Amino acid sequence: MSYRRETYDYAMSQLEIRRSKALSELTQHREEVFRKVPQLSELEKRISSTGFSIYRIIMAGNDVADKIKKLEEENLQLNKQFIDLLVSNGFPSDYLEIKYYCDKCQDTGFVNGQQCTCLKDLLKQEASRKLNSLTPMKLCTFDSFKLDYYPDNSNENGMSPRERMRSIYNYCKKYADEFSLDSPSIIMQGATGLGKTHLSLAIAKSAIDLGHDVIYGSSYNLLNKIERERFGRDEDNDSYNNLLECDLLILDDLGTEYTSAYISATIYSIINTRLLSSKPTIISTNLSMEEMLERYSDRIVSRILGSYERLVFVGKDIRLEKIKRNM
Numbered sequence: 001m002s003y004r005r006e007t008y009d010y011a012m013s014q015l016e017i018r019r020s021k022a023l024s025e026l027t028q029h030r031e032e033v034f035r036k037v038p039q040l041s042e043l044e045k046r047i048s049s050t051g052f053s054i055y056r057i058i059m060a061g062n063d064v065a066d067k068i069k070k071l072e073e074e075n076l077q078l079n080k081q082f083i084d085l086l087v088s089n090g091f092p093s094d095y096l097e098i099k100y101y102c103d104k105c106q107d108t109g110f111v112n113g114q115q116c117t118c119l120k121d122l123l124k125q126e127a128s129r130k131l132n133s134l135t136p137m138k139l140c141t142f143d144s145f146k147l148d149y150y151p152d153n154s155n156e157n158g159m160s161p162r163e164r165m166r167s168i169y170n171y172c173k174k175y176a177d178e179f180s181l182d183s184p185s186i187i188m189q190g191a192t193g194l195g196k197t198h199l200s201l202a203i204a205k206s207a208i209d210l211g212h213d214v215i216y217g218s219s220y221n222l223l224n225k226i227e228r229e230r231f232g233r234d235e236d237n238d239s240y241n242n243l244l245e246c247d248l249l250i251l252d253d254l255g256t257e258y259t260s261a262y263i264s265a266t267i268y269s270i271i272n273t274r275l276l277s278s279k280p281t282i283i284s285t286n287l288s289m290e291e292m293l294e295r296y297s298d299r300i301v302s303r304i305l306g307s308y309e310r311l312v313f314v315g316k317d318i319r320l321e322k323i324k325r326n327m
Helices: 005-036 038-048 050-060 064-088 117-131 161-177 196-209 219-230 239-245 261-276 289-295 298-307 318-326
Strands: 185-189 214-218 248-254 281-285 308-312
Touching: 005 038, 005 117, 038 064, 050 064, 117 239, 161 196, 161 308, 185 196, 196 214, 196 248, 196 281, 214 219, 219 239, 219 248, 219 261, 239 261, 248 261, 261 281, 261 298, 289 298, 298 308
Parallel strands: 185 281, 185 308, 214 248, 248 281
Antiparallel strands: none
16 A cells, blocks of 8 residues: 555654664663672673684684584573573563564564564554544544433334434444444434434544544545545545555445546445455445435445445434523
8 A cells, every 4th residue: 555655754653662662671671680680691791602602613613513512502501590590580581582562573564575564554543543633533422422312202113213313322332342343334324413423433433442443534525535636636645545444434424425427436446345355334324225326326325235234313403402402
């Protein structure tokens, strides 16, 4: 995937911080150990002299193999004495080993010339952070979602809007608490102001807290950004791939984006690619199924209907209800 230079620079700076922290911790451990157990410092010097001793044996040229074998046996004994003395003084046996954040790449970001998973994760997280920077995610939690704004009177089906929304709330809360890459995709449908954005943001926050890579944005903003990047009107060039690869994509207000052949193809590509790679997506929209069929191609709607869990929000605009109660 292609990322902006500042995104790479940020990720590499985080790796440098991790390496520095690991080295600093090792230095502190060494100072502590050698201060409390000076004998260990002498043992380390004897172990370290092995390399020079091997060099002298090779240069001398007599019975090289036997002498090196004997030296290696002595070195093993010295290492055993070192560990035994370390442990007997109350330290873990690996206390003087460097503890990298990522053992695979030793916090360099690369393994055999290829990007390590830890670097890829940092790049995705930073790209997601920038995309989510203007989202009021902290303001929308499950605790701040109030069911008493929904009418409690039963309809012809015997269920009140409040009961329906309680069921949807419980589903979303369980979904958020148990979120994983195996979680299903969801489409939230209903009129404006019924809590679709609130609950989707609450899910996003919970998924991020669980350590997942989440991208949230309105359909209008995200698709407009992708189009600008595609046709060279924006210096960024990584949004499209980020939407395909993030752990959870939340596409809010589907139907507010401009209609064009490119946008329609992009919507289908995002939905289809994420389904094929088993990456969950949450879509919210004010459109009914009939309106979606009028606006989008059959293949887009059929992919959503056939593969997404459908949550239909009901009630009155709770934002208006809040205003009325505060008047």
